[in-house]
Amino acid sequence: MNSQPNFNLIARPYRWLEYLTLGPILQNCRTHFLPLLLDRKQALVLGDGDGRFLAKLLTRNPTLQADAVDTSATMLRLLRNRCEAATLTTTTRLRTHNRSALDHSPSAKTDLITAHFFFDCLPQQDLDTLIVRIAPHTSPNTLWLISDFRIPSGPMSLPAKLYIRSLYLAFCLLTGLRTTHLPDHEIPLRRAGLTRTHQRLFLFGLLTTEIWSRL
Structure with missing residues (x-):
């Protein structure tokens, strides 16, 4: 199995696979803090899939320039097509980069x-390497918006662990993804000097969306 996962095969059905499993909740999680991003000027968008979040961001923030990075060429094509359909100025405001975020x-x-x-x-x-690589290129004014799965405490902990394990198994079979456990993004972000300023949990704590910045 190739150590680099290949998301090209699931790019086109990804939206419907997402809806079949969790409905609109993942998209609601992505866009929850969108109103706080309308003054941003230059975005680095990591692995936004088929571009549903970025299309909304470019529409709501008409002056934003964006760089989208993804290892999947198919995902990037879908992202660009969706963004261009959402706003006519996409061609001059969006750059796509078909490479690993670790190389950008x-x-x-x-x-x-x-x-x-x-x-x-x-x-x-x-993940530790990525944050160490990116953080020096950011200013104190930079916002980091992160949405991800998490393991909640209490009675939902075991169901969450089983559900996330099943997701990793499915992605291993479909894409060759070798990762099997959720990484901890909090520790490397704090080591890089960032503080979490906003957080909203969804689905009994299974999902989180957060904003981090330097205070």
């Missing part, structure tokens, strides 16, 4: 980083 250096003007259900595809070591 953000613009010095970046004041927004988004990672929706992307960190969970990385082993802990790669």
